[in-house]
Amino acid sequence: MKIWVRRAPKMACAVATCGLVVAISACGATSGESKDAAGAVREFAAAMERQDAGGAAKFTTAPGQAGEALTETLQSMDAEHVDMEVQNPVQYSDGTASFGLTTTWRWDEDRTFETTSSGTARHLSTGWKITWDPSIIHPGLPYGGQLREIRTDASPAPTVNSRSGKTFMYLQPVNEIILDPNETKDVRRSVRALARTIEPIAPLITTQVISDKLAEAPGEAITAVTLRDPDMEVLRSDPEAVPGVVVRKAGMLVTKDRRLSSPLESGLTNYWQAIRNATAGWQVQMVGPGIKPRKLAGEQGPPGPDVQTTVDQSVQLTLGDAAVEVGQPATIMALDASTGAILAMARNSYAVDRGTNVDTVYPVGTTLNPVLTEVDRTANANQESSDAVMDRLGLGVQFTVPGASAPSQDQPGVATVDFRPDGIGMSMMNMGALGVALARSSMGQMTSVAPYIVKGVSTTVAGGQLGELDAATTAPILRAMTTVAKTGDASDLTGAPGLKALVGTNGPQGPGWFLGLQGGKVIVIYTEGDRSGTAALQVAQKYFRIK
Template identity: 50%
Template sequence: MVFSSLRSRVAAATVVSGALVLASCGVFSDPTVSGSQRMLADFGAALDAQDAARAAALTSAPGQAAPTIAATLSGMHAESVSVRVTKPVEYSDGTADYGLDYTWDLGDGRSYSTSTTGTARKLSSGWRIQWDPTVLAPGLQNGGSLRLVRTDATPAPAVLDTARKPWMTPQGLTDVVFDPTATGDRASSIRRLAAVIAPIAPLITAPVITQRVAASGGKPTTVVALRDSDMQVLDGNPASVPGVSVNRTMALLTTDRRISSPLAESTAAYWQALRDATSGWAVQRVGADGGITRLAGQQGPPAPSFSTTISQPVQLTVNASVVDVAQPATMLVLDAASGAIVAAANNDAADAAGADLDNLVTPGSTLDPVLGAISATTGDDRGAGEKALHTLGLGVDYTVPGVTAATTNRAAISAAGLDSAPQVSALSMGALGVAIARMAGVAPTFVRGTTTTVRGGDLGPVDQALGARIAAAMRTTATTGDASDLTGAPDLRALVGTNGPQGPGWFVGITRGQVIVVHCAGEKSGSAALQVVQKYLRQR
């Protein structure tokens, strides 16, 4: 108290009342601004420039200050930092007092403001901030930092199947990563890792891991991603193997681990978009011991749960149907009455080839009966022919919430397009099957309560004569044509075709209230497509 009283009596003539905004253009030339204030102006400018080293150099302990300042700047992800000096007082004994008001512009209309106080000393190198982490924020410690984090409301939205049972849930996921540069004996580590994960991943052998590491150029490689339940049956701890680390995350996963579907990936993306739209934020003070104190923020409402039209029993059957053929195979099943997507699957070869439900490929001869029927019913009227094609669900683009992202109109055909078949996707072939089953085109759907966007043409009622011609041709294919060997579907109507010996091969069938679409690539793809369909019919 004696020292404080003495300082108040010997205050120099450079005492300034009020506040100084460090962003002021004249701060360096104004003769009424003291040396300590010019230093503080430099400190504020360094923070706004996100330059931790420059800001730390203006403190009495740059080595201690730099890590804390750097961690805070990187953790806050601020678009700008405004620093304002309040109540600056410089004393004749080479010290100064001041206050600092911080405003962190965090973007998207978010900001965080805080005020601190501190002291400065005039050293041989000039004026310097007497370093204390509280110069950045009240309560901050050496080794701590401020950070901006995303927050998600609880509970997370539920993802249900068509029976309103849980289909996907947030679950713990552990990535097992092998870094070949972090072990002295790469081959030994790989053998040990393969042995540890063998109970849950027997196909990921030492040669497979070696191959993956080589393909990555010797960089750290994720060998396998394991659910929490998987971790319980491993033959040891993967992290105990030299060169192996584990990274735990949360992910939206199917409740039944047997289910593998492109619908799971697209649904996870839709679920994440819902969470993103309702996410919140928080500014946290992290202590040197890792303790967290929430300082500010705002939380959005929980995202709504949603139901899909997937049938898990049908999905399991579809999964089992595509695995018996070696070439890439994609299968899609829709409800023939509504156009709702019931199941979809790729085999491993299709996944490796990057197959998607909206990939556009040639239909080959598959659509010959359709184009022939359109020609017979519309004659030379190209406009009428194109309109008829669109009512059947072909030549248009679909953006199906939970299945496909928004796209440009890639599939629309020109007036001359009727001279040959338009490119098609599994989705558009499914829409064709539904249009024939209903005698009216309808867009595929997946997330209940959402609307599919259609671009490039209008779906609608199918001309009765056109629909009858196509249905008759499909019935002939199923009874005496290329699909006549199929058993288990006495009511089947089908389109079958390929684009030459190397494919692709297509099957579009209507049976027992379902539309079945199979696409295979490669040699003998037409036979492969029929093989997939036959297995599905037997299991169903």
């Protein structure tokens, strides 16, 4: 897949060290005078090749207007290289001259745009100057106009579909409500007014929430909330009436069923965006006051394929209802017990604030004691390392799950198990993989598999290998899980026939875990705060009650 990489425009020394590109140019490289017309035009062309708008403008009859126009085009074209060749300069006895220019704009991926223009020059007291006209940039370019290179996307945009083929997420127009503290005389007053304006549709975006966003990015504009078009009709007033607030139109991948919200949306959006990037095209346009953008060049590939996922929207709705059962951070994920397909994941607002996700390693405390006991016993019996046994169970490896992992600078993929002196840490994805391995072994499928969410797209496994499961290892763990469900910590749960479970905490302050096998699904619950083990069981009970 090809992905266009946009690079920052190369600004000449006039911008880098002299300040305003229009007012000052060339930093002493030239006086702006030339002994003949051809020399002046060549100096103009050389400055354009350096992408020095001010330097080029000094060789025109209107440096101010030319500098502004050239700056706008150079920045909007954002080319890696500009080649400008002077053609047929002719100087006349009446102090005028004519010339032609061939300009080639170059970007990555061998993208080029060539244009041919012409102009005139005349001899003034300050030397030869190009008679300024925007058509020197491109024939027919009006005053106030510019050339620009833009990205284009094929239509229709891909959709993200659920396991049944129905649309789960799709591209929709949205409105980004942006507050710029530099554009209001009273920031606090604007924050309060904005919170009141959006309260009917976004009551959770309070004055405090907006203030916190501003505090996290001092002096910068922040997006207070992003609303769909129908949401805007519910607002009490126009957000742009608040000083410092602007509404920016954009497109965003959103869930079709507005009742659904999942931390999986981030990873799926990243995967969807990669498809859009790979199928993106480009276009050079001429734009100007009062005229419709005119395409001058470009290419556009076909639309990208829809993203077929394993998400079950019914399970997603159930998990969302279960996660809000407790007033502390709670996250719940469901996987298909036979295949490892991720069916759904949900978290409550407390977990959203905490940033809980499948990527992060969390302490497991006593939760995996029955597992670790059998891992050590198997390792000793088979004269192999405990790490190798852990890997086969999906615990000691790192998963990068396309569509679920949301890589970032600090977190390039889903975290692996973390063996620390004060205990063991696991990601929710590792816990889910363990559950799937145990469930498969109970069904006679004696190999572990990696969780996945995009159909036909494999998960990357690093740091170890999955593989054959040993009934001598898994059977005692499954018996222990049955005991936990029948007479242990999970014995009070109802509506879950055949449940096998692991329950544990990392001390009084948590976190708490629940790993359950039931009804052909693996359920992983992670909670934080006081009595988090009890909270995990409460979430589990709500799930079994409404599933």
